[in-house]
Amino acid sequence: MNPVEITRGNGPVVLGLPHTGTWLPDDVRARLNECGRGLDDTDWHIHTLYEGLLPGATTVRATFHRYVIDANRDPSGQSLYPGQNTTGLVSLTDFDGHPIWDIEPTPDEIEARRVAYHAAYHAALKAEMERVRAEHGVAILYDCHSIRSRIPFLFDGILPDFNIGTNGGETCDPAIEAAVRDICARADGYSSVLNGRFKGGWTTRHYGRPHQGYHAIQMELAQSTHLTAEAAPWTLDAAKAEALRAPLAEILKTLADLAPTLGGKR
Structure with a gap:
């Protein structure tokens, strides 16, 4: 199994898909308990939801499940949200705090997974970001995610529909943040928040270097x-998905249109 699927486009936008994969190596599956084998924390159908929305976009998708190793976590294991409940580089619980392993992975096993899967995904993503920047002068990473709207273990209340993350504006040009914020705010029937509970994961924070022509923004649906x-x-609810694709397509087209104004090539 190839740990990464790449669809190479000729535009300035790169879609990151770290959590849509459901593949498990046999040895990992054998060690998960019944709860873990349910794969409940998958970003279900997100690759289908975004498919074809922006002609020319590049996509980089992890095929392995996040329970193998989480491609959106710091490879050092450092928490993205200190002091808050979260899941780590290799989760020991699901998003509800329930254990997912019959036999927990050892540090050596985690390191082997980091090399085989996490590093492979980010080598591919880095290469595509560099290729796109070389071609267009800028590269805009749009990191695609989803999560249940109610998870008391992780956050209080009900999550807004669109959760935009730029790590407090550090990971992209202000024009990108403002454009995505405004499109979400006027999307009829949807709620949104900027840098709320989800401020952007390790991918967004790692690749977002606006002063170098690399811009990154996370969307948690x-x-x-x-x-x-x-x-x-x-x-997947076909009617809901079709309605949602309209504002998502507007977001991606707007990002592509912004690229030349950010120092990119026309």
């Missing part, structure tokens, strides 16, 4: 926006 229910079997 509440799964209530596109699933029939936020529970197994995690079915």
Whole structure:
């Protein structure tokens, strides 16, 4: 199994998809408990939701599940949200705080997974970002995510529909942040927040270097926006998805249109 799928485009936008994969190596599957084998924390259907929305976009998608290793966590294991409940480089619990392993991975096993999967994904993403920047003068990473709208273990209350993360404006040009914020704010029937509970994961923070021509922004969608229910079997709701694709397409087209104004090539 190739740990990364790449669709190479000729535009300035790169879509990162670190959490849509569901593949597990046999040895990992054998050590997960029944809860873990349910793969409940997958970003269900996100690659389908974004498919074809921006002609010319490049996509980099991890095929392995986040329970193998989380491609959106700091490879050092440092927490993205100190003092808050979260999951690590290799999760020991699901998003509800329930254990997912019959036999937890050892530090040596985690390091082997980091090399085989996490490093492979980011080598591919880095290469595509560098290729796009060389071609266009800038590269804009749009990191695609989803999560249940109600998870008391991770946050209070109900999550907004659009959760935009730029690490407090540090990971992209202000024009990118403002454009995405404004599109989400005027999207009829949807709620949104900028740098709320989700401020951008390790990917956004690592690649977002606006002064060098690398811009990154994370979009965490509440799964209530596109699933029939936020529970197994995690079915995509075709009508919800079609409605949601309209503002998402507007966001991606706007990012592509902004590229020349950010010092990129026309």
